[in-house]
Amino acid sequence: AQKITQTQPGMFVQEKEAVTLDCTYDTSDPSYGLFWYKQPSSGEMIFLIYQGSYDQQNATEGRYSLNFQKARKSANLVISASQLGDSAMYFCAMREGGGMETSYDKVIFGPGTSLSVIP
Amino acid sequence: EPEVTQTPSHQVTQMGQEVILRCVPISNHLYFYWYRQILGQKVEFLVSFYNNEISEKSEIFDDQFSVERPDGSNFTLKIRSTKLEDSAMYFCASSEETGGRGEKLFFGSGTQLSVL
Numbered sequence: 001a002q003k004i005t006q007t008q009p010g011m012f013v014q015e016k017e018a019v020t021l022d023c024t025y026d027t028s029d030p031s032y033g034l035f036w037y038k039q040p041s042s043g044e045m046i047f048l049i050y051q052g053s054y055d056q057q058n059a060t061e062g063r064y065s066l067n068f069q070k071a072r073k074s075a076n077l078v079i080s081a082s083q084l085g086d087s088a089m090y091f092c093a094m095r096e097g098g099g100m101e102t103s104y105d106k107v108i109f110g111p112g113t114s115l116s117v118i119p
Numbered sequence: 120e121p122e123v124t125q126t127p128s129h130q131v132t133q134m135g136q137e138v139i140l141r142c143v144p145i146s147n148h149l150y151f152y153w154y155r156q157i158l159g160q161k162v163e164f165l166v167s168f169y170n171n172e173i174s175e176k177s178e179i180f181d182d183q184f185s186v187e188r189p190d191g192s193n194f195t196l197k198i199r200s201t202k203l204e205d206s207a208m209y210f211c212a213s214s215e216e217t218g219g220r221g222e223k224l225f226f227g228s229g230t231q232l233s234v235l
Contacts (some may be wrong), residue, residue: 044226108164
């Protein structure tokens with residue numbers, strides 16, 4: 001079963017505008033972590049932001065913020081003031097764990113959203 | 120900043136041949152992973168490794184695959200008899216020694232494997 005869903009295969013945004021990339025996830029674990037990674041055309045995987053399932057506040061890292069809605073199981077990435085260098089694939093990922101039958105030893109990725117920033 | 124190093128960056132091999140992909144994780148990390156990505160699409164989990172043994176593996180990680188930490192620094196992925204469908208970018212990753220749900224993965228720059 002698909003555990004991470006990213007419903008937007010491709011997105012366009014005007015430079016300097018904000019953009020939201022959607023991510024929904026499925027888990028029965030009360031303890032989990034959510035991550036966003038950026039993959040530019042050069043191929044490397046760059047960590048952007050992390051949100052823990054027990055965190056009370058939404059995570060922020062510079063121009064990146066995470067709109068975490070736990071009841072809806074969504075963890076949308078918001079990029080403010082888009083720049084041309086933000087054009088890349090963006091992956092939402094989840095690490096489950098902490099229970100008797102699961103461990104923290106696996107991070108699974110969603111299918112990704114390709115973001116293009118238009119000058 | 121410390122980084123995960125992967126070699127080679129590109130590997131071309133004939134179908135049926137064995138390949139070994141090499142990784143040097145960040146020195147104080149104890150959790151290691153291999154992922155693959157076909158044609159820039161989904162990043163697929165292959166295997167995780169901790170304390171010199173496999174922690175978890177996916178259904179992709181069949182008997183053709185094996186991992187090893189031969190010397191305390193290198194972390195290798197071996198594919199015994201490559202198939203055309205093994206062509207992909209293979210990423211090594213590591214995370215810090217404390218483990219836990221908040222530990223992010225640090226990725227290497229990948230090895231592009233092409234099976235002919």
